[in-house]
Amino acid sequence: MTLQIRHATHPEQVPGFDTAALRRHYLVDDLFVPGAVNAVLTHHDRIVLAGARPTDGPLTLGTYPELRSEYFLERREAGIVNVGVPGTVTADGTKYELTSGACLYVGRGVREVVFEGPEAAYYVFSAPAHTAFPTRQVNPGEGNRLELGDQQTANRRTIDQFIHADGVQSCQIVLGVTTLHAGSTWNTMPAHTHDRRTECYLYFGLPETERIVHLLGEPEETRHLLVADRQAVISPSWSIHSGCGTSSYSFVWAMAGENQAFGDMDGVDVRDLR
Numbered sequence: 573m574t575l576q577i578r579h580a581t582h583p584e585q586v587p588g589f590d591t592a593a594l595r596r597h598y599l600v601d602d603l604f605v606p607g608a609v610n611a612v613l614t615h616h617d618r619i620v621l622a623g624a625r626p627t628d629g630p631l632t633l634g635t636y637p638e639l640r641s642e643y644f645l646e647r648r649e650a651g652i653v654n655v656g657v658p659g660t661v662t663a664d665g666t667k668y669e670l671t672s673g674a675c676l677y678v679g680r681g682v683r684e685v686v687f688e689g690p691e692a693a694y695y696v697f698s699a700p701a702h703t704a705f706p707t708r709q710v711n712p713g714e715g716n717r718l719e720l721g722d723q724q725t726a727n728r729r730t731i732d733q734f735i736h737a738d739g740v741q742s743c744q745i746v747l748g749v750t751t752l753h754a755g756s757t758w759n760t761m762p763a764h765t766h767d768r769r770t771e772c773y774l775y776f777g778l779p780e781t782e783r784i785v786h787l788l789g790e791p792e793e794t795r796h797l798l799v800a801d802r803q804a805v806i807s808p809s810w811s812i813h814s815g816c817g818t819s820s821y822s823f824v825w826a827m828a829g830e831n832q833a834f835g836d837m838d839g840v841d842v843r844d845l846r
């Protein structure tokens with residue numbers, strides 16, 4: 573089990589990045605490997621993204637030498653979303669049944685997290701935590717639900733907020749799942765930044781033959797990534813995070829940083845994007 577390290581980047585670097593460099597810095601395309609837990613640490617807000625595919629038996633969320641911790645959640649918290657078929661996650665001996673799209677918040681101090689389910693695929697978003705909040709499960713439809721967008725502009729979507737200021741409590745993490753309605757393809761347009769947090773999107777439910785065109789960078793200097801199913805994008809605080817798919821899809825959005833206000837967004841007029 574290795575932890576891939578991604579260093580923080582400055583927005584002035586983005587114009588000089590070619591496609592390969594953009595993908596190396598911001599795209600995480602190898603989280604979900606059968607029989608393994610794969611993890612990436614970004615120095616943007618010290619977020620760890622991991623994927624667990626327990627195809628051949630239970631898998632444990634272990635720690636990494638780079639974290640200098642006795643166990644993974646010694647000083648961290650995590651939001652876990654099952655993006656595969658139903659399975660179970662056991663946190664310090666308590667077993668949680670997670671359907672597809674269900675979320676489990678696991679607080680600081682939980683020593684052992686075990687993933688099970690041969691067809692399940694667990695996405696883990698973890699950030700440093702200063703105190704311990706209780707472990708809690710939220711099923712699809714049980715969070716705070718927002719219906720946004722319009723079919724006319726191809727961005728009709730349902731947002732389920734799971735871990736947030738008025739829902740499951742956490743130190744830093746704000747997390748939910750957005751699902752595009754059939755025929756809708758645009759997420760998060762008009763786009764926004766939030767200088768106080770890093771945000772990561774993990775796209776799922778996208779057919780294998782389809783792709784998302786994900787926009788990143790400062791609003792006046794954008795670039796794009798072509799993203800496949802079960803791939804994640806790291807958006808530093810200065811970067812927009814918005815995308816259009818060649819079909820509809822879902823994504824886990826998750827943030828960590830200075831505050832937990834979902835509405836803390838600096839919107840960008842579509843006409844100002846470059």
Ligand SMILES: O=C(O)C(=O)C[C@H](O)C(=O)CO
Nearest residue numbers: 729731750759760761771825
């Ligand atoms: O579809 C959307 O719009 C989103 O899901 C937006 C994300 O939740 C987000 O970027 C929150 O900051």
Ligand SMILES: [Zn+2]
Nearest residue numbers: 764766771813
């Ligand atoms: Zn955002």
